[in-house]
Amino acid sequence: MIRKPTIKSWRSAEQWLLGSMALALGTVAGIWLLLDPVPMAVPHFAALVLLIASLAASLIMIGLAGRTRRQMEAMLQGRASAEARAIETLRNSEAQWKEVFEHNPVMYFMVDATGTVLSVNTFGAAQLGYSVSELLGKSVLKVFPAEEQLAAKSNVGVCLENIGQTHSWEICKVRKDGSSLWVRENAKAVRRLDNQLIVLIACEDITERKEAENALRQSEMYLAEAQRLSRTGSFGWRAGSDEIIWSEETFRIFGFDKAPSINRATVIQRIHPDDRARVLRTTGRALSEWKDFEHGYRLLMPDGSVKHVHARAHAVKDTSSGIDFVGAVSDVTARKRAEMELHEAQATLAHVTRVTALGELAASIAHEVNQPLAAVVTNAAACRRWLDRDPPDLKEARGTLESIIKDGTRAGEVIQRVRALVNKAPDQKAPLNINDVINEVISLVQHELLNHRISLQLELSPALPLAVADRVQLQQVILNLVINGIEAMQPVMDRPRELMIRTCQDEARQIMVTVKDCGVGLATENADRLFDAFFTTKSGGMGMGLSICRSIVDAHGGRLSASGNAGPGATFHFTLPLDQEGAP
Amino acid sequence: MTGRQASPSLAGAEDPIVFVIDDDSSVREALSSLFRSVGLRVEAFGSAHEFLQLKLPNVPSCLILDIRLPRVSGLDFQAELAKADIHIPVIFMTGHGDIPMTVRAMKAGAVDFLTKPFRDQDMLDAVTAAIERDRNSRDEAKVLSNLHELFATLTPRERQVMALVTTGLMNKQIAAEIGLAEITVKIHRGHIMRKMGAKSLPDLVRMAELLGIGPASGQPQT
Numbered sequence: 151m152i153r154k155p156t157i158k159s160w161r162s163a164e165q166w167l168l169g170s171m172a173l174a175l176g177t178v179a180g181i182w183l184l185l186d187p188v189p190m191a192v193p194h195f196a197a198l199v200l201l202i203a204s205l206a207a208s209l210i211m212i213g214l215a216g217r218t219r220r221q222m223e224a225m226l227q228g229r230a231s232a233e234a235r236a237i238e239t240l241r242n243s244e245a246q247w248k249e250v251f252e253h254n255p256v257m258y259f260m261v262d263a264t265g266t267v268l269s270v271n272t273f274g275a276a277q278l279g280y281s282v283s284e285l286l287g288k289s290v291l292k293v294f295p296a297e298e299q300l301a302a303k304s305n306v307g308v309c310l311e312n313i314g315q316t317h318s319w320e321i322c323k324v325r326k327d328g329s330s331l332w333v334r335e336n337a338k339a340v341r342r343l344d345n346q347l348i349v350l351i352a353c354e355d356i357t358e359r360k361e362a363e364n365a366l367r368q369s370e371m372y373l374a375e376a377q378r379l380s381r382t383g384s385f386g387w388r389a390g391s392d393e394i395i396w397s398e399e400t401f402r403i404f405g406f407d408k409a410p411s412i413n414r415a416t417v418i419q420r421i422h423p424d425d426r427a428r429v430l431r432t433t434g435r436a437l438s439e440w441k442d443f444e445h446g447y448r449l450l451m452p453d454g455s456v457k458h459v460h461a462r463a464h465a466v467k468d469t470s471s472g473i474d475f476v477g478a479v480s481d482v483t484a485r486k487r488a489e490m491e492l493h494e495a496q497a498t499l500a501h502v503t504r505v506t507a508l509g510e511l512a513a514s515i516a517h518e519v520n521q522p523l524a525a526v527v528t529n530a531a532a533c534r535r536w537l538d539r540d541p542p543d544l545k546e547a548r549g550t551l552e553s554i555i556k557d558g559t560r561a562g563e564v565i566q567r568v569r570a571l572v573n574k575a576p577d578q579k580a581p582l583n584i585n586d587v588i589n590e591v592i593s594l595v596q597h598e599l600l601n602h603r604i605s606l607q608l609e610l611s612p613a614l615p616l617a618v619a620d621r622v623q624l625q626q627v628i629l630n631l632v633i634n635g636i637e638a639m640q641p642v643m644d645r646p647r648e649l650m651i652r653t654c655q656d657e658a659r660q661i662m663v664t665v666k667d668c669g670v671g672l673a674t675e676n677a678d679r680l681f682d683a684f685f686t687t688k689s690g691g692m693g694m695g696l697s698i699c700r701s702i703v704d705a706h707g708g709r710l711s712a713s714g715n716a717g718p719g720a721t722f723h724f725t726l727p728l729d730q731e732g733a734p
Numbered sequence: 735m736t737g738r739q740a741s742p743s744l745a746g747a748e749d750p751i752v753f754v755i756d757d758d759s760s761v762r763e764a765l766s767s768l769f770r771s772v773g774l775r776v777e778a779f780g781s782a783h784e785f786l787q788l789k790l791p792n793v794p795s796c797l798i799l800d801i802r803l804p805r806v807s808g809l810d811f812q813a814e815l816a817k818a819d820i821h822i823p824v825i826f827m828t829g830h831g832d833i834p835m836t837v838r839a840m841k842a843g844a845v846d847f848l849t850k851p852f853r854d855q856d857m858l859d860a861v862t863a864a865i866e867r868d869r870n871s872r873d874e875a876k877v878l879s880n881l882h883e884l885f886a887t888l889t890p891r892e893r894q895v896m897a898l899v900t901t902g903l904m905n906k907q908i909a910a911e912i913g914l915a916e917i918t919v920k921i922h923r924g925h926i927m928r929k930m931g932a933k934s935l936p937d938l939v940r941m942a943e944l945l946g947i948g949p950a951s952g953q954p955q956t
């Protein structure tokens with residue numbers, strides 16, 4: 151680059167020489183023309199002048215040529231052949247440098263203080279879709295899109311203000327065809343020998359990196375947006391350091407200000423006190439076994455509100471970051487609330503149908519209370535008479551008192567059972583023996599069975615494991631199935647009316663309850679609809695019984711199904727999972 | 735649970751017995767205790783079937799029956815007893831809301847009904863009345879069977895004469911009616927009075943009434 155002006159000045163010296171020769175000739179010609187109108191005596195004079203002029207020009211030329219020749223001779227003689235070789239090497243090196251300059255896959259620009267392109271390499275021009283000549287002498291802003299021009303100008307300005315210092319920046323350029331190109335530019339202003347300020351710029355194409363960066367930034371942005379929309383944050387847990395790295399959304403969910411990481415103890419403080427021990431147990435176990443984990447818990451926010459979250463973590467081994475668990479945590483408060491509302495609605499419905507069913511059983515239940523009550527009153531009267539005897543018969547009196555206690559308790563139990571079914575109690579799952587539940591229901595329907603002349607067959611397996619269930623809800627399921635069985639046998643006149651209730655364990659060792667009747671049976675066309683809400687074939691039916699039974703059994707993790715019998719009637723079965731440790 | 739309660743042996747004793755049939759053992763035991771406390775013999779059963787296994791002793795007794803019984807209802811059982819010619823006063827126990835059944839029971843000859851829970855005195859009064867009634871009907875039945883036995887000792891002619899005497903005819907009229915001498919009628923009449931153990935003519939008339947002897951038949955109508 152430095153060489154060009156040198157070559158140029160040398161060339162201008164030659165021009166000057168030719169120019170002065172032309173000037174000389176011109177002067178002679180001018181004089182000739184000026185003197186043209188002179189009389190005939192003049193030609194001699196003119197010829198003389200011309201001659202002198204030519205002579206003078208020749209002399210000058212000879213003098214000049216001679217000086218040059220003398221110079222050359224001196225050079226040739228003085229420097230000998232080593233110098234010649236050096237020059238040759240210089241020439242070669244210059245050509246090489248020129249080659250490098252032209253084809254180095256780096257774009258070079260030289261612009262003046264006003265931004266006019268003084269020079270550009272072929273590669274640089276080609277990268278922008280131009281030829282060198284298309285750019286030379288033009289404003290360099292031509293290769294910047296409108297929105298970058300201001301930045302480009304100020305970048306050059308900065309260089310000009312700090313002469314000799316290298317500055318670098320990233321900027322977007324525009325090709326001739328309008329496509330864009332990201333570059334990283336290194337630039338520096340220098341003062342040329344002629345005192346002119348120029349800016350040298352070398353730029354490398356970083357489009358690919360920039361695109362990757364943009365893509366990354368965009369995907370990060372999408373991720374953040376997705377996290378915000380799905381209310382799911384992510385976290386990384388370095389178990390050793392007790393530091394947790396959170397995404398923005400995780401900070402938002404937990405209600406902390408964004409920070410690079412957060413201390414585990416701080417996080418634990420935010421967990422609902424009732425859930426804290428359980429969370430620590432889960433994470434502690436995951437840590438010691440270094441296994442994936444998943445759990446739901448509540449957060450108690452500073453304003454007293456409660457959030458429900460669900461977290462899942464995957465055990466990883468990333469030695470570079472030291473992260474042991476990577477996971478996601480979702481704010482499921484809205485879903486939990488909806489679930490709770492649905493559950494509430496279902497419970498209300500179940501309650502209504504339960505009370506309706508009990509209403510139908512009122513006479514039977516009244517009888518169940520009245521029997522022990524009658525016994526109590528009679529025993530009390532007998533007791534008084536034993537005591538009134540002379541002497542009082544204390545042994546008999548005591549016997550009647552024992553009976554009174556027993557029967558009073560029995561009446562109380564019936565009432566309590568009815569009250570439990572009538573009450574709208576919240577879920578109370580506890581380990582229970584299904585056989586007990588069945589016996590409790592039977593005590594309420596005994597007389598209903600009697601009135602319908604139905605004989606009850608009980609086959610309760612004595613060695614059943616416990617099931618974790620809500621007693622009242624299971625009573626309702628069994629009650630519904632029994633009432634349906636009773637109703638299905640109402641029209642039966644030609645055979646004994648038999649209802650069977652059986653408990654056993656199925657092949658999967660789940661508890662299975664079977665209620666079988668010999669009633670009208672199931673019509674195949676109704677098989678799919680039996681469990682639909684409001685499906686009924688009874689004139690006074692509500693059609694809610696089986697639908698509620700199924701939702702209760704489902705909520706217990708079991709299955710309720712119906713099948714026809716080989717003989718007359720229908721069979722309903724439901725299963726219940728066992729009271730397993732760690733069951734959700 | 736067997737329905738039998740500890741009680742003195744049935745054989746030999748002449749004391750009245752109360753029978754109880756209820757499928758609920760509590761009620762059964764309570765009633766047993768009540769009756770025993772007033773010195774009544776009691777036999778309790780869980781079902782009508784168990785009761786029927788028993789050979790009923792010939793003493794004044796009554797039956798207390800729950801109107802709702804498994805398998806055979808109290809009402810059906812009452813009908814069954816009547817068909818089997820077992821005459822025992824029945825007291826029904828009913829629950830609330832069993833009014834239609836109660837009406838049917840009364841029509842079918844139940845002596846009383848009590849709604850559970852009942853007052854002990856009401857129950858004892860009902861039982862006492864029922865036993866009294868049973869004793870009376872048993873006494874009547876005994877008198878009747880004695881009369882039948884005495885009547886059986888009469889000759890056919892004497893039966894004929896007795897029928898005519900008890901309708902109020904004079905000896906002369908009877909003699910004319912059946913073509914005997916008046917004196918012969920008089921002798922027959924003496925035999926009849928002696929054989930039947932009648933102290934007077936009105937006494938004999940009452941006996942004829944009990945035996946259902948009409949002038950046309952001369953035979954007892956039972």
Ligand SMILES: Nc1ncnc2c1ncn2[C@@H]1O[C@H](COP(=O)(O)OP(=O)(O)O)[C@@H](O)[C@H]1O
Binds near residue numbers: 634638670671686695
């Ligand atoms: N044991 C059964 N035998 C025959 N059909 C039955 C039996 N249980 C239920 N069904 C059928 O399923 C329908 C829905 O039952 P359910 O949901 O309990 O409502 P509802 O008893 O009010 O009709 C009944 O109307 C009847 O057609």
Ligand SMILES: [Mg+2]
Binds near residue numbers: 630633634695
């Ligand atoms: Mg139903």
